[in-house]
Amino acid sequence: MSEEEKLLQEAKKLPWEERLFHKNWKVRNEAHIDLAALCDSISDPKDPCIREFGPFFEKTVAESNAPMQEKTLDALIAYLRAVDADAGRYAKEVCDAIVAKCLTGRPKTVEKAQASFMLRIELEAVDAFLDAMEKAIKNKVARAVVAAIDVMLLASSEFGAKILSPRRILKIIKIKMSVHLLKDIF
Structure with a gap:
């Protein structure tokens, strides 16, 4: 057995938090694969096992x-499919x-x-989603802006005006257009 295999085997004995934030990326990788599988296997959104994972995603999603x-x-998507609207605590x-x-x-x-x-919108975290889109639309990287506009359009078509306020979306897009026009002027 190689050193790497031993490390991965030993890491499986660690608590979730240590595995998800381990210094070795292969351990983190295995932890996320295991977490996604665990979340996929949970059928009860009130399962106490799944409640502990919510706070971890803020830092793990920011992986470089x-x-x-x-x-x-993948793990986040599996988690969001398994939990109920109560997961909105960490949405923002x-x-x-x-x-x-x-x-x-x-x-x-x-x-x-x-x-x-x-999935966040399905879990009734609409305000967190729109607040994040407001930040995304101000991004200096064009790909991020395009991705934000794409997801807002997709969400609007999927969920409709009763869930997502068209005024708020138009306001967000208007912010980007205003910033863009001001840059062109100056």
């Missing part, structure tokens, strides 16, 4: 390792972390970030 971001988003922080790190990533990462936003 690109392949790890995808694994983290997690949505902000996704905007900061994931909307400028690889295409698959952006796609998974958008899927996690859609």
